[in-house]
Amino acid sequence: xxxxxxxxxxxxxxxxxxxxxxxxxxxxxxxxxxxxxxxxxxxxxxxxxxxxxxxxxxxxxxxxxxxxxxxxxxxxxxxxxxxxxxxxxxxxxxxxxxxxxxxxxxxxxxxxxxxxxxxxxxxxxxxxxxxxxxxxxxxxxxxxxxxxxxxxxxxxxxxxxxxxxxxxxxxxxxxxxxxxxxxxxxxxxxxxxxxxxxxxxxxxxxxxxxxxxxxxxxxxxxxxxxxxxxxxxxxxxxxxxxxxxxxxxxxxxxxxxxxxxxxxxxxxxxxxxxxxxxxxxxxxxxxxxxxxxxxxxxxxxxxxxxxxxxxxxxxxxxxxxxxxxxxxxxxxxxxxxxxxxxxxxxxxxxxxxxxxxxxxxxxxxxxxxxxxxxxxxxxxxxxxxxxxxxxxxxxxxxxxxxxxxxxxxxxxxxxxxxxxxxxxxxxxxxxxxxxxxxxxxxxxxxxxxxxxxxxxxxxxxxxxxxxxxxxxxxxxxxxxxxxxxxxxxxxxxxxxxxxxxxxxxxxxxxxxxxxxxxxxxxxxxxxxxxxxxxxxxxxxxxxxxxxxxxxxxxxxxxxxxxxxxxxxxxxxxxxxxxxxxxxxxxxxxxxxxxxxxxxxxxxxxxxxxxxxxxxxxxxxxxxxxxxxxxxxxxxxxxxxxxxxxxxxxxxxxxxxxxxxxxxxxxxxxxxxxxxxxxxxxxxxxxxxxxxxxxxxxxxxxxxxxxxxxxxxxxxxxxxxxxxxxxxxxxxxxxxxxxxxxx
Numbered sequence: 001x002x003x004x005x006x007x008x009x010x011x012x013x014x015x016x017x018x019x020x021x022x023x024x025x026x027x028x029x030x031x032x033x034x035x036x037x038x039x040x041x042x043x044x045x046x047x048x049x050x051x052x053x054x055x056x057x058x059x060x061x062x063x064x065x066x067x068x069x070x071x072x073x074x075x076x077x078x079x080x081x082x083x084x085x086x087x088x089x090x091x092x093x094x095x096x097x098x099x100x101x102x103x104x105x106x107x108x109x110x111x112x113x114x115x116x117x118x119x120x121x122x123x124x125x126x127x128x129x130x131x132x133x134x135x136x137x138x139x140x141x142x143x144x145x146x147x148x149x150x151x152x153x154x155x156x157x158x159x160x161x162x163x164x165x166x167x168x169x170x171x172x173x174x175x176x177x178x179x180x181x182x183x184x185x186x187x188x189x190x191x192x193x194x195x196x197x198x199x200x201x202x203x204x205x206x207x208x209x210x211x212x213x214x215x216x217x218x219x220x221x222x223x224x225x226x227x228x229x230x231x232x233x234x235x236x237x238x239x240x241x242x243x244x245x246x247x248x249x250x251x252x253x254x255x256x257x258x259x260x261x262x263x264x265x266x267x268x269x270x271x272x273x274x275x276x277x278x279x280x281x282x283x284x285x286x287x288x289x290x291x292x293x294x295x296x297x298x299x300x301x302x303x304x305x306x307x308x309x310x311x312x313x314x315x316x317x318x319x320x321x322x323x324x325x326x327x328x329x330x331x332x333x334x335x336x337x338x339x340x341x342x343x344x345x346x347x348x349x350x351x352x353x354x355x356x357x358x359x360x361x362x363x364x365x366x367x368x369x370x371x372x373x374x375x376x377x378x379x380x381x382x383x384x385x386x387x388x389x390x391x392x393x394x395x396x397x398x399x400x401x402x403x404x405x406x407x408x409x410x411x412x413x414x415x416x417x418x419x420x421x422x423x424x425x426x427x428x429x430x431x432x433x434x435x436x437x438x439x440x441x442x443x444x445x446x447x448x449x450x451x452x453x454x455x456x457x458x459x460x461x462x463x464x465x466x467x468x469x470x471x472x473x474x475x476x477x478x479x480x481x482x483x484x485x486x487x488x489x490x491x492x493x494x495x496x497x498x499x500x501x502x503x504x505x506x507x508x509x510x511x512x513x514x515x516x517x518x519x520x521x522x523x524x525x526x527x528x529x530x531x532x533x534x535x536x537x538x539x540x541x542x543x544x545x546x547x548x549x550x551x552x553x554x555x556x557x558x559x560x561x562x563x564x565x566x567x568x569x570x571x572x573x574x575x576x577x578x579x580x581x582x583x584x585x586x587x588x589x590x591x592x593x594x595x596x597x598x599x600x601x602x603x604x605x606x607x608x609x610x611x612x613x614x615x616x617x618x619x620x621x622x623x624x625x626x627x628x629x630x631x632x633x634x635x636x637x638x639x640x641x642x643x644x645x646x647x648x649x650x651x652x653x654x655x656x657x658x659x660x661x662x663x664x665x666x667x668x669x670x671x672x673x674x675x676x677x678x679x680x681x682x683x684x685x686x687x688x689x690x691x692x693x694x695x696x697x698x699x700x701x702x703x704x705x706x707x708x709x710x711x712x713x714x715x716x717x718x719x720x721x722x723x724x725x726x727x728x729x730x731x732x733x734x735x736x737x738x739x740x741x742x
Contacts, residue, residue, distance in 0.1 A: 006107040008114045010099055011147070011346035012092065012130070014071045014177025014203060016316075017041050018346040019099045021106060028350070030343055031102050038342060041095055042068045045081035049094040060238050067091055069205075072177055074126055075569035092133035100139055115143045115354045117150050117345050120182050120196035123550055125566065143354025147173060147345050148182035151314045152191040154348030161336065167309030168194060170298070172327060172335065173345075174290060175315035177203040181294045183301045190353045195301040197293055197507070202286055204252070204317035210282040211248035211274065215263045218272040225267035240266035255279050256319050280322045287322055291330040298331065300463070311335040316342045441682045441694060443704035444726055444738040450480050456729035457715045458501045462523075463508035465720040468727050470735055471499030472715075477513045482737060493519055505546045510567060514541040518555050520567060543587045547611070549594035556585025562599055562609075577614050579607065587630050591654075592637045600628035606642060606652070621652050623659050630673035635680045639697070643671030649685050649695060661700045666693055673716045678723040682740075686714040692728045694740075707738060 005024030011017065016038040019031040030037040034053045044055035045065045059066030065082030067073065070091040078085045096116075103111060116130060127144065134142045145153075148171040155161050155169060163169050168185040180198035184191045216226060232241045243266045251261035255276045264271050298308070311333045313324065324335045338344065454473030461468055462479075467488065471477040475495040479488040491513065493499075499515035504523075512520040518541050543556040551568040560580030564573040579585050583602030590597055596617065597609045605620035606628055626645035633640050639660065640652045648663035649671055669688030676683055682703065683695040691706035692714050712731035719726055726738040 006103070006111050007350050008100070008103045008111050009117070009150075009346045009349040010096065010114065011117045011150075011349070012071060012095060013041055013342075014069050014175055015041060015205065016176065016342065017095055017099060018343055019103060020343065020346040020350060021103055022347075022350045028347055029106070030346070031099065031106060033098070033102065037340075039095070039098065040068075041070055042066060043070055043081075043091045043094050045084065045086050049086075049090065051094050051098040056242075060242055061235060063232075063238055069177055070095065074129060075566075075571075077571075089129050089133045089136065092130065093136035096133055096137035096139060100137055113143065113354070114139045115145055115349045115352075117145050117147045117349050119178070119180055119198065120146045120148050120193045121180075121198060125551075125569070145349040145352045145354050146182075146193055147171075147180070147314075148184050148193055148196065149191045149352050150345045150348035151312055152184040152186075152348070153352040154344045155310065155312050155336070156186075156191075157351040158347065159336070161310060163309040167307050168301075168303055169309055170294065170311045170331065170333075171314055172290070172294060172311060172318060172323075173314040174317040174323060175203055176205050176317065179203060179290050179293075181290070181297050183297060183303055194303075195297050197297050197509075199289060199293060202289065204249075204315075206286060207252055207283055207317060207320070208245060208248045211251050211263060211279065212244065214274055214278065214282065215244075215248070215265050215272045219265050219268050219270055222265070222268035222270070225265070225269075228267055229265075237267070252279070252320075256321060276321075283320070283322060284326075287320075287326055290323075291326045294327065295330050305332045308333045312344075313337045314341050314344050440679070440696065440698075441677065441703055441740045441742060443741045444694065444707055445741060446709065446736060447725070447739045448482060448485055448737040449709075450485055450735040450737070452478070452733045452735065454733055455498070455712075455715070455731045456733065456735050457498055459716050459718050459727045459729040459735055460502050460504055461718055461720040461725070461727060462504065463721055465722055465725060468718075468735060468737070469502045469504065469511060470729060471502040471513055471515065472729070472733075473498045475499060475515060477502055477511070480735070491519075491521060500542055501544050503544050503546055505567070506548045510546075512544045512546065512553055514544045514555060517541060518544060518553070518565065520553065520565075543585055545588045545590050545597075547590050547594045548592055550611075552594075552611070554588045554590065554597055556588045556599060556601070558584045560585060560601070562588060562597070564611075564614075574614055577609070584627075586627060589631050589633055589640075591633050592635060596637075598631055598633070598640060600631050600642065602627055604628060604644070606631060606640065608654070619657050621657055621659075623650055623663070624648065629671060630686075632674055632676045632683075634676050634697075635678055639676075641674045641676060641683045641697075643674040643685050645670045647671060647687075649674060649683065649693075651683075651697065651700065664695055664700060664702070666702050666706070667691065672714070675717045675719055677719045677740075678721060682723075684717040684719065684726055686717045686728060688713045690714060690730070692717050692726070692738075694726075707736075709736060710734065 007022045009020045018037060020028055022028045033039040040052045040056055042055040044050040044058040050058050067079055067081055073079050073088050076088055078087050151171045152169050163186050168183050171182045171184055173180045178198060178200050179202045182196040183194040185194055228237045229241050229244055232238045247264050251263045251274055254261040259276045261274050262271050263274060311331060313335050318341050324337055327335050456470050456472040458471045459468055466482055468480050477491045477499050481488050495515040497516045499513050501514050503512045509523050510520050511523060540558040541555050542558055545554050551566055553565040553567060554562060556562050560583050562577045562579055562585055566573040579599050580601055585599055585601045587600045595611055597611050599607050604624045604626055605622045607620050608617045610617050624644035624646050628642050628644045631640060631642040638654055640654050642650050647667045647669055648665055650663050651660040653660055667687035667689050671685050671687050673686045674683060681697050683697055685693050690710045690712055691708055693706050694703040696703050710730040710732050714728050714730050716729040724740055728736045
């Protein structure tokens with residue numbers, strides 16, 4: 001067979017990497033490393049970078065040089081190994097180089113194509129590192145396939161399972177280091193990811209730890225041996241530690257096939273007996289977390305049980321029998337399980353259409369960039385060149401119920417190259433799926449009043465509208481259950497200033513608060529996930545916004561600066577961006593496509609910035625007499641609304657930088673905040689006169705009477721993501737919930 005007929009698929013995993021060759025005759029063969037298709041992803045930094053079993057053996061002698069799971073360090077930049085800093089990209093490249101060397105040896109020459117898989121949620125930074133590592137490994141230009149798409153291709157092409165029209169495949173991927181669940185549906189001859197979420201801290205390694213914990217419980221009198229196993233100091237203790245964890249993994253795997261297993265505890269010189277029932281009792285809580293997340297993803301995707309065309313178990317840890325049992329109960333569809341689920345993604349990517357997505361733009365000089373009437377960046381220059389930072393490239397299609405970007409669980413965003421025509425198709429589809437009852441909002445009636453202990457300065461609905469998040473003078477943000485009208489959680493941030501703004505991430509899984517420093521918290525785990533005082537922007541933060549497409553937060557401060565934070569890596573992204581030399585940034589807002597950031601502040605103008613290049617785009621929007629205090633983009637990104645200290649509400653055409661009509665007046669005093677309803681036709685404003693007001697965007701006039709009842713200034717307004725409710729936050733310590741009338 002000609003060498004150029006071989007295609008190589010690589011699944012770079014947390015604990016193991018798998019690679020599969022497919023010849024022009026269709027024959028598929030997994031590559032073997034030390035007689036196993038599972039290459040340990042471990043890398044050892046010595047005189048050279050060792051990989052696989054070589055790295056693990058070297059790590060027994062010098063553990064400080066071993067990185068067992070480079071994929072878990074993907075966001076760290078560099079790691080300290082063997083007394084020196086090693087770039088993470090070099091660790092990944094070393095693993096890929098080992099794979100390609102073996103592939104070329106088996107193929108007898110060069111390869112015709114190389115395809116790399118990646119988690120569905122990986123975006124520009126991580127995909128860029130993977131592409132860079134592939135180049136350093138000598139792979140040249142490679143194709144990319146999301147892991148759930150590769151699994152769906154295997155399900156269809158290798159297993160011959162057909163997904164009926166109008167139905168989706170649920171890919172449950174439980175590997176050694178992480179868990180991911182995705183909803184995938186056919187799209188022509190290929191597949192696309194509709195929704196995806198994961199638990200990056202949960203994997204098969206954590207189940208191994210349960211086996212070790214069980215062994216510890218049964219040998220608790222061996223305190224000294226366990227102390228040496230936990231903190232090995234000698235070479236013998238290192239070997240014993242390695243044997244313990246290898247034995248725990250083997251016992252876990254044996255319990256997938258048999259009802260009992262024994263675990264040898266080195267140094268204690270004892271063996272413990274473990275039954276499948278004992279293991280499943282310990283493993284049930286973490287496994288139920290995976291099924292709970294699966295149900296939530298299906299709910300967010302709007303996928304009822306009758307539209308599930310199959311459930312596919314992928315990843316080595318998915319072979320645990322309890323996984324299939326719990327998942328079957330959760331989704332009411334029997335899962336498809338294989339004997340070797342570790343090989344699915346690597347082989348499946350060879351049947352999928354590999355993509356070289358649009359990458360981070362290079363070379364359009366900032367002076368040439370403009371904003372086209374549809375809100376996208378436009379220029380007369382050549383098409384954007386490709387660099388190693390891929391943009392997301394799967395479409396969010398309108399066949400499932402349309403939602404605001406913040407409601408989807410890591411919903412895959414639209415790509416940068418989506419045309420104006422395609423945007424219009426999506427907008428039209430939204431109105432087909434979500435028709436207005438009678439043409440628009442006509443007023444609002446009070447549903448509930450939430451009584452707090454201090455002035456409320458910011459409010460935000462959660463994704464399903466059952467809760468609101470508030471912040472204010474108590475200095476501790478609070479989550480409220482709207483049905484019970486009670487506080488669910490309080491966040492003890494020890495702020496010395498009032499919480500000036502709260503926000504939810506696009507997928508509803510993370511909350512951000514500012515009131516001096518920036519903090520962001522996990523909704524599910526109720527834990528601070530970053531944004532602590534290690535960051536450079538620790539005081540004077542006045543505004544915060546989540547990007548709808550990237551793992552980015554933008555913050556503005558009273559020094560006139562805007563900073564970007566990568567929440568996946570818990571690091572500042574890029575350099576500090578100076579908006580004003582002397583003045584405050586009062587508000588920040590991302591455009592719906594995440595390509596632009598609007599900033600407002602002391603100069604009375606609104607500035608647009610290219611998020612990728614961190615350069616201003618076009619002229620400022622000028623017209624307010626005094627400070628601009630709040631602003632928001634319309635759902636289609638073509639219009640921006642602003643409110644200011646001059647007491648007016650203004651509408652702006654983003655494309656040509658012109659005001660739309662005359663200022664909207666009615667407030668007696670400053671307008672602190674504005675919000676766009678997801679219907680795109682209605683705007684709300686919050687005023688110092690103690691009222692909130694609704695405005696018709698098309699007619700450019702106030703809708704009905706002002707919303708009254710607050711006894712003091714109204715600081716914030718927020719619409720629920722279904723557009724049916726409005727929340728108002730006030731100095732009078734209350735938050736009011738209003739139902740919109742049509």
